Amino acid sequence: MNSMVRVFLIIYVPIVLALVPLVYFSNGIIIEEAQQNLMNDMEDKWTLLASMHWPLEISTDTHQQVRHISHETGLRITLIQRDGTVLEDSLVALEDVTAIPSHAHRPEVVNALAQGDWHTTRYSTTVNMDMLYYARMLDNERILRISYPTAYVDDLRQSITQRLFVLLIFLFALIAIISAYLARRISQPIQRLSYIAEAVESGRDSIHFPDFRDPTLAKISQLMERIFRAMTQKQQLLQDEQEKLESIFTVLEEGIILVDHEHTILHYNPKAEHLLGVALEIGSNLLRDSNDFEVITFLSQILDSGENALWEKRIFRERVFEINLRILPQEKLIVLFDVTEEDRYERYKTELVSNISHELRTPLTMILGYAETLLSDPDIPEEQRQKFIRVIFKSAHSLSNLIEDVLELNRLEQTGRTFELAEPLPLQDMLTTLQERFATVTDKRIHYHIRHEQSVWCSYEHILSICTNLIDNAIKYSRGQNITVTIQRERDEQVQIVVEDEGPAIPAKERERIFERFYTVSQSRNRNRSGTGVGLSIVKHIVQAYRGTITVSESAAGGNVFSIVLYEKRPTNKCLA
Template identity: 30%
Template structure:
C-alpha cells in the first residue's frame, strides 16, 4: 500500500471518530452547541499534539531509549521508529566503545611505542611504551610539538627532513631505540618506537661468546698442532720427549673436550627443546656423590666435610648434580692445599639451600656480579692452571633458573667464599 495512504487513512478515521460526538450534539442541541463542541475537540487535539511536540523536543535534548515517551495516534508510529533508531545507535555505540577499549588495551600492552601526531607534529595520543621510550606523557604533553618534547638532534633531523624510508637508530635515555614514522591519513603521522637494547645486548653476548670460545679453543689447538709438526719434521725424537709431547697433547685435547661438553650443556639448558624433566631426587645421595668427586679431584690436599639436614626435592637429578658438582669443584680448584671445604644441604625458612663454603683465596666485590658470565675469570692464569673452562658458574645459574632457584655469592678476599644454590619450597615432593 502507498505509504501516504498508510498515514492519512488512519488519521482521517481518528478525526471522524472525534467529530461524531460533535454531530450528535448538533443534532440534539442545535448547531451552536455542535460547533462549540467541535471547537473544543479541535483545541483538545491541538493541546495533545503540542504536548507530544514538547516531549519530543525534551527527548532530543537528551536522546536515550529509556526516556523516549509513548504516543497516541500517528505519534505511536513516530516514537516507535525513533526508539528503534536510538536502540540501533546505542548498540553501535556500545560495540564501538568495546572495540575502542580493546584497541586501547592492546596498545597499552604493546611493547612497541606508538604515538599519533598531526601535520604540525603536535602530539595527539601515545601509549605507555612510547611514554617510557621517549619520556612523553599522554595527559601532560597532548597538543605540544613532539620535537619540543624529544630534544635529540638526530631525532629532530629525522622528523623534519621527512626521509622515512629507513628507521632511525639512536641512543636516548640510556636505551637503544629504533624509530619509524608512518604517514597516516592526510594530516596525521604515526611514530613507532622499538626498544632494541635487549637485542643489542644479546647480540653483543653472542659476539663475545664466539670470540671467547674461539680464543679458548685456539690455545690447546696451537699446542697440539705445534707438537704434531715437531713429530713430523723430526722423526728421530727420543722416546721420553715423544712421550712428554703426547702427554701435553692429551691434556690439551681433554681441555678442549671439557670446554665443548660445557658449551653443549649450556646450549641444552637454554633450549626450549629440552624441557625440565622432574623426578624425585635423593639429595643426600647426590651430595655424598658430589663430595666423593671433590675428594678425588682434591687428591687429599683439602679437608672436605658434608652436612645434610634437608629433604629430597623434585627436579632433574642430572642437572642438579652438574650444578652442585661445579660449585664443589670450583672450591677445590681455588682453595690452597690444606684448606677446608664444607658442602651442606639444609632447609631454610623460605627455601632449600645447597652451600659450598671454602677457605680459599676469596673474591673482590667488583668481580662477584660478573662471575656467572660465560668465560669470565677473576684470575685467567690461575683458571688455566686449575683446568677450568670458565663456564661452570654459567651452567649453575641456568640449572637453578630452570628449577626456579637462584645463586648467591658471599666472599671476602683472603677469607674464603660461600656459594649457595637456593631452590624454592615448591620443589618439595607433594
Template identity: 30%
Template sequence: MRRKKIIWHLYPPFLGITLISLLVTTVYVTRFWRQLYQEQLTTDLVKQARLAEAQINPLLNAYEYSSLDESAKYLGQQTGIRFTVMLPDGKVVGDSAYDPAKMENHADRPEFQEARKGAVGISVRQSYTLEERMIYAALPIRVKDRITGIMRAALPVTYVDKILREIYLKIIAGGLVIILVAAIVIYSITRRLSRPLTEINRGAERFARGDLSSKVPVPEAAELASLAEALNNMAAQLDDRFRTILRQRQEQEAILASMVEGVVAVDMNDRLITLNKAGSRLLMVNPEVAKGQSIQEIIRNQELQRFLQQTRTATIPVEGELTLNGLSERIIQLHGSKLLDAQGKVIGVLLVMNDVTKMRRLERIRRDFVANVSHELRTPITSIKGFVETLQSGAIYEPDNAVHFLNIMARQADRLNQIIEDLLTLSRIEQEEEEGKVTLTWKPLKTVLQAAIQVCEVRAAEKQITISLSCPDNLQARINPPLLEEAVVNLIDNAIKYSPPETAVAVTAEPATEKVLIRVRDQGRGIALEHLPRLFERFYRVDTSRSRKVGGTGLGLAIVKHIAQAHDGWVTVDSTLGQGSVFTLHLPLSA
C-alpha cells in the same frame, strides 16, 4: 554541574511569583490592618478619655485628689483602660494602675507635652512605670479656656497585638490554602508543558546511548511534533551508520589488540589519540587514563620527543630506536609516519613500536659468546701449536725440554677438552629443557648434597678447606638428582677455587615459602657489585687471569643457571668484598 529538568525551570519561578505576590499582599494588608486598628484604638482611647474627663473634672477643680485617684482606679477597673490624671506641671494626682504618690513627674512625656499645648497627644512608647509598651492618648482638661489638668488613657500594645494576631492567623491560613491550590495548579500546568519535552529528551538520551530502535512519541503541539519527527528520522539514519562504524571499529580494535607491535597515534599537539594493548605494556601506562593527555605527560623521554618532531617534518617514514629506563632498561624500535585523514590532511603522527630488548641482548650475548669461545679456545690451541713447532724445530731431541713441553701440551689439551665438555653439557641441558626431557621426581635432598660434597672433598682437602652440610633428613623436592648434583658440585668447586686455604664452605638446605633454598657459602674475597648481574653469563669472568690460573672454563655458573631453570627455579648470588659469597638455588615445591 547537574542540570535541572525543564519543569524545575518553570515551576519555581511561577510559584515564586505567586508566593511573592501573596507575601506582598499579606504584608500590605497586615500593615493596613495594624494602622487601621491602631487608629481605631486611638480614637476609642480619646473617647474614653473624654468620658472620664466629665467625672474627673469636678473633683480636679475641687482639689479632691484622693477621690480623684479612687475615681480613676474605678474607671480603670470598669473599662480595662489605664487612666492617668496629671496637673499642668506634670504631677500625677490620679492613676488607675499605680500609686500617684510614687510616680515621677510626667512633664517630659510626649503625649503630655502635646496635650499641654491644647491638642490631643498620641504616643506609642515604653511605659517607664509599668515597663511595657503602651498606646497613650492625652487630652487637656479645660475650665474657661484654661488648662487645669491632663487626662490620659492608655492600653498595652500587646492588647493590639493579640487582636491582630487573630487576624494574622486567619490571613495566614487563607494564604496557605491559596499557596497550596496555586502550587497544585501551577505544577499541573508546568507538568503538562514539560511532559512532551521530557519524552523527547528521554528519546534523545536513548539515541545517545546507542538505542536507536525505539521512537520518540510525537506530541500534539506542532512545534514539538516537528522536533520529534526530525529526531526519529535522524535516529533511523544514524542506526545504519553506527552499525557500519561499530563493525569497522571492532575490526580495527581486534587488529590493534592482536598486534605484537605497540601502536601509538598522537595529534598535532602531541595528545594521545590511540594506544593499543602492546603499546600500553611497552609504555607502562593505562590507555583509558592516558587517552587525550599529552605524550610528554605520559612518558618523559627526550629521544621520543625528538623522534616525533623528526617524523612530523619528514617527507618519508622514519625509523629509529628508543631506550626506556624503568624497572629494567628496554630498547624500543620505532617506525614513524604521518597520520592522514580521509582528505589526506596531516592530523598527527603514527608510531609503531617493537621491543627489541631481548633481541639486542641475545645479539650481545652471541657476540660475547663467539668472542669468548674464540678467546678460550685460541689460548690452549696457540699454546699447543707453539710447543709443537718448538718440538718440530729440534726440541724433540732434547729429552728434558721435550717432556716439559709435552706435559704443558697435555694440560692445554685437557683444558681444551674441559671447555668442549662444558659446552656440550650446557648444550645438552638446554636441549633437554626446551624439549621437556628433564624428569623431575620427589627425592630427598640430603642424599644429593652429600654426593656432591664427596665429589669435592679431595680438592677441598688439598687446600685444607672444610665442607659442612646442614639439611633436614625429611626435606624433599621435585628434582633431577644427577643434574642437581652437578649444579651443587659446580657451586662447591667454585667456592673451593676462590677461597683461601684453611677456611670453610657451608652447604645448607631449608624450606621456605613454597620453595626450597640450597645455599653454598664461602669465605673468599667476594665479588664486586657491578659484576653480579652478568655473573651467570657464559665465559664471563670477574678476574680473567686468576680464573684461568685456578682452572675455570667460565661455564660453570651458566650450567648452574640452566640446571636451576630446568627445575623451574632460579639461582641468585649475594656477595660482599672481603666477606665471601653466598650462591642460592631456589627450587619450587609445587608439583
C-alpha cells in the same frame, strides 16, 4: 536540577517575592487602620463620658461610678481642672486623688487647652506604664482625659500580625501546590525530550520514545527517533570495523600510537603501553599529560621529526627499539618494535665467537705445535714423546670441556625458567653422586654437610652442575686442603647451597665479574690450573632460573664462601592434575 524544579521555581519564586512585601504593607495599613479605629473609639467613648454629670465636687458615688465604667471599658478616666489639678482618676482611690501631682505640664493637657483636644502616647508616672491618651475640654472649662495602656495597642498589633502570618503561610502552601501542578504539566514533555536526548548522548542501545499529545512535540520525538535509528546503524558498522582493527592491533608485536598534529592520542595498542611502561588514554596529550620525563623526552625526539623517518636502533630504558614514524595528512603514526633480544643475540654471538676463538686458540696451538713436532722428528726420545702426547691429550681434554661448557650454557640460556619437575630430589642421591664423582681427588679433603634425609623440588642436573662447578673451582684454585659443601632445605621453600674453600680470597672488586663468560682471576689464582671460564656463568644462570641469589664472601680463614639460595620449583595444580 531537573526541569520540573526549575519551572516550579520560575513560577513560585516571583509570586512569593511579590506576595511578601504586599502582605508586609497590608499589615502596616491594617494596623494603622486599627489604631485609627481605636482613636475613633476613644473619641466616641469620651463623648459618652462627657455626657455624664460631672459635679464640681466629686462624690463617692460619682467616683464609684467612674471606677465601674473604667473597669468595664479598660479606660483610665481622669478629670483635670484648667490649672492642672486632678479632680478624679479612675485608677486611684478617691482619698488619694489630691496627692496626684499637677498635670498642668502634661502634653495632652497643654495641647487640649490650646487646641481643644489632643492625642499622645507617653509614660505615666502615676500608674508607671506607657499609655495612649486622649484629652478634650468640657464645657465647664475642665479637661476630661481618657487613656488606654499601650499594651492593649501592642496586643492588637500582635494579633493582627499573627493572623496575617497564618494567612501568608496558607498562601505560600497554596501557591506551592498550584506551582507544582503547573510545573509538572509544563516540564513533563520537556523531561521526556531531555530523557531521549540524554539517552542518545550516552549511547544506549535501546531507547523508549514516548508519545506526545502536542503535535509539535510529537513531530520532534519522531524526528529524534529516526535520527537515532540511523545513528545506531552507523555506530554498529563503525564498532564492527573498530573491533576488527583492535583485534589486529592487539596481536601485533609492534607498539602502535596514532596522534594528531597536536599530539592528542587517537589510538594505541596494549603493546605500546607495555613497551613504554606508561598508561595511555585516548583523548589525552601524549606529551603534556604524562609525568614520566624519560617517556616525554624519548617521544619528543621522535615526534619532532617533520618527515617520515626510521630509526633502526634507539635505546630506551635499557631496551633497544626499531622506530618507524609516518607523517599522515592529519595524524602521525609511531610504530615501536622491541629488538632488544635480537640486538642482545647479535652482541652475544659476536662476543661468543670472539671469546671462543680466544679460548680455543691456546689448546689448539698446543695440540698443533706438539703434533707437528712429533711428525717432523720421528727420532725424538720416548720419554719426551710421551710428554708431548700427554700435553696433546690434556689440551684436547680442555678443548672438549670448553665445548661442553659452552653447549651447557647455551642450553640454560634457551631454557630460562620455563621448566617443570615431576618429583622432588632426595638429597641422599646427590650426596652419593658427589662422593663418587670426587672420590679420585687426593690432594683435597672434601667435607659434605648434606641433609640426606631431606628432599627438595630442584632438578638433579641443576644441583649437580652447581656443586660440580663450585667444587671444581675450589679444587683448581684453592691452596688449602679442605673444601666444605653444605646443602639443606630451609623454611619458605628455600634450598641453601654453600661451598667454602681455604683461599686465596677473590678480591672484592672481582667478585661480580667472575660470573661473566670466559672470565678468570688468573692473576691471583693458580695459572697452571685455570679453567674454561664458563663454569661460574653456568652456576649463575641456574640460580637465576630458580629466582635465587648467589653471593661471594671471604671466610674467617681467608678463603672464599659461595652462598646460594634457590626457591623450589614446586609443580602447579595444573601440572599435578
